[in-house]
Amino acid sequence: MNRLAAAGLLVACLTATLAAEIPPAPDLSHLEPGVRAQLEEALEAVREVDAAGSASPHEVAAAWGRLGELYYLYDLSSAASTALAEAKRLEPEEFRWVYLLGILERLEGEHGAAVASFERAAELDPDYAPVWVRLGEVCLELGRHEDAERSYRHALDLDETLAAAWEGLGRLASDRGDPAAAVQCFERALELQPRASSLHHPLGLAYRALGDLEAARTHLAANRGDRVRIPDPLLRELSGLVTSNQADFKAGVQAMRHGNAELALERFDRALAELPDDPLVPYNIALAHQQLGHREETERWLRRSLELDPEFRNGHYNLASLLAADGRLPEAEEHFRRAHEIDPTDTASHVGWAKVLAAMGQRERALGEIATLLARSPGEPEALTLRGIVQAQQGLQSEAEASFGAAVANGSAEAAFELGLLLEGEGRLQEAEASYRRAAEGSEDPLEAWERLGTLLGRIGRFEEAAEAFGHALEADPDRVQSRIGRALSLLLLDRSDTARVVLEEGLERRPESSALGNMLARVLAAAADPQTRDGARAVEIARGLLDREATLDHAETLAMALAEAGRYDEAVALQERIVRQLPAGSPSERVAIANARLEAFRRGEPVREPWRRGG
DSSP: OOHHHHHHHHHHHHHHHHOOOOOOOOOOTTSOHHHHHHHHHHHHHHHHHHHHSOOOHHHHHHHHHHHHHHHHHTTOHHHHHHHHHHHHHHOTTOHHHHHHHHHHHHHTTOHHHHHHHHHHHHHHOTTOHHHHHHHHHHHHHTTOHHHHHHHHHHHHHHOTTOHHHHHHHHHHHHHTTOHHHHHHHHHHHHHHOTTOGGGHHHHHHHHHHTTOHHHHHHHHHHOOOOOOOOOOHHHHHHHTTOOOTTHHHHHHHHHHHTTOHHHHHHHHHHHHHHOTTOTHHHHHHHHHHHHTTOHHHHHHHHHHHHHHOTTOHHHHHHHHHHHHHTTOHHHHHHHHHHHHHHOTTOHHHHHHHHHHHHHTTOHHHHHHHHHHHHHHSTTOHHHHHHHHHHHHHTTOHHHHHHHHHHHHHTTOHHHHHHHHHHHHHTTOHHHHHHHHHHHHHHOSSOHHHHHHHHHHHHHTTOHHHHHHHHHHHHHHOTTOHHHHHHHHHHHHHTTOHHHHHHHHHHHHHHOTTOHHHHHHHHHHHHHOSSTTTOOHHHHHHHHHHHHHHSOOHHHHHHHHHHHHHTTOHHHHHHHHHHHHHHSOTTOOHHHHHHHHHHHHHHHTTOOOOOSOOTTO
């Protein structure tokens, strides 16, 4: 090949390397003029280096990278990924592009790609501690525990004050069944970032696993959802690129999206000085306080947003919802009505108003507003459901059934649940079962429907299916005491006391403060028919703790049963005698008979082999 041909081939290859189709700009209409101008200028810089043809790969990569950084800062993730991927293609040895692309890949759920990017970034700059923390986090999410531990420990070798790395090691220790090590790691992370209240939750669970229930309760109650932050110089540098005059406000919104309400409040507090007359600032302050569980502050800032703009629909709606939850119905009615008047096409405000009217007993007014709403939107499922609820309250069963049916036909899981209640109340159990199933399978929050279905199936003796339904409820909320008790009781009625014991033990680990779970577990340990399930000593320990905490006859009788199982019959007899003497006057005869039968069994040196009997 002659030199001219070789040169031509080289130019062709270089052109192919540099050329990339410039994607159209994403929709920027929702951004401020200054931000739009900044992004358009960055996009134009990409076009210019592309058109020049003489720019080096570094120059082209820098233009694409800066565009990607700006898109990232203004939450245009898809466009940011495209731009940064091009920068990385052109300049694969540049840490900055590889690292930022990894962050975006993780945010978009592309965990495998994120691992590859972070591993490459770590090769390019092994002394940059945040990349090791982020690599550890993704490996942990993927279940690659050994890789995660190596990454976290490498990060701590570089900077032992990284709370996020200590948190990661704590989670690994918890997963491996080492709560003592987990406590040490979580305590260290909390010491380094005391405002990261989300650490209290895994720390509380670790203390619970160690048997320190008081510390567990204290920490679990202290969780406000504020996450551990990773100090990241590169991202801090990027934040300086923000040119918006709403920079603090936008940073606060971003912090809220990531669950850091305390940081959001800091930024919103600064935004108050920048935007003193913007109702969105106090409104978002209210949302941050609501996330933190600060009820009074939430109301105060919502009212402040309405002082700045009395026609602010969102302020009225959220304040109305807060007031309704507090039972302050007349005020809630006023604000729902104002939200509806401001935007008559807003279904949520209209339905909220009608709900409050119904709750205040003004059912005819409520039905009138529902009729108006349905005239505008005939198939609106929430309005149809509410109409059915009000009709049921008025005793109009057939009309209510028709309303619920219409809402179900339009996809309302809530209506299916309400229809199930109606049908169950009329004794139409087979139809109620089908309606509850439809509600459970179609709802985003199916807990109550599965629970109700489990209860119904238990009533008619279908315990296997009842246990399954309560199991689905626990998938929706593993901390739900009522669902756990329902599942355990269904399993006991199936003579599967060993599985019931596991269900109750898991529940008590999650909810150590629950007397109901503790009492049920103690009775199973004391009186289950299966000897492999029973554990008298542990039953005594749990039952005595319950009685010390809450002195009831039920807890006392559980302790007596546990003492008998442990062979301590003299103590069981003495305690059961006191129980018999203390039964309230007028107690059902069956309850008295059961208490006396247990006493006689203990006197004969016989344990109880039934955790529960009807009436006691």
